[in-house]
């Protein structure tokens with residue numbers, strides 16, 4: 001898979017704890033949620049840009065329908081509706097959609113279809129969206145983005161920052 005080191009996504013310890021709680025609450029189903037925050041574009045002066053994503057808040061999405069993940073990820077209207085509401089409240093951008101897998105952090109074929117679909121949806125909100133997949137056994141996570149119509153792994157950094 002292609003790897004883009006110039007897209008760096010920072011997740012703070014506070015958010016990691018919230019993700020952990022969300023996964024426990026959803027168990028045995030897969031968990032999902034939104035990360036809101038800010039994106040900083042840096043011009044490296046040689047025509048190159050790098051992007052830093054700073055996560056500010058995490059919202060665990062609860063579902064009444066059993067499988068949270070398909071409830072959310074297959075439903076662009078639901079994503080728009082929920083994230084619009086949160087963004088208005090917090091004045092932040094939707095920067096990532098997160099979901100868990102029972103094992104591993106590799107995007108499934110359904111995940112790949114969803115990512116491609118949202119990337120090509122023409123909605124600006126989805127163009128720079130990061131997809132984070134968490135392994136619910138050990139909370140390992142990886143981030144992905146659709147770039148130039150290719151699935152690309154990004155540089156996900158789990159750390160404390162203010």
Ligand SMILES: [Zn+2]
Pocket residue numbers: 099100101107108111133
């Ligand atoms: Zn998945």
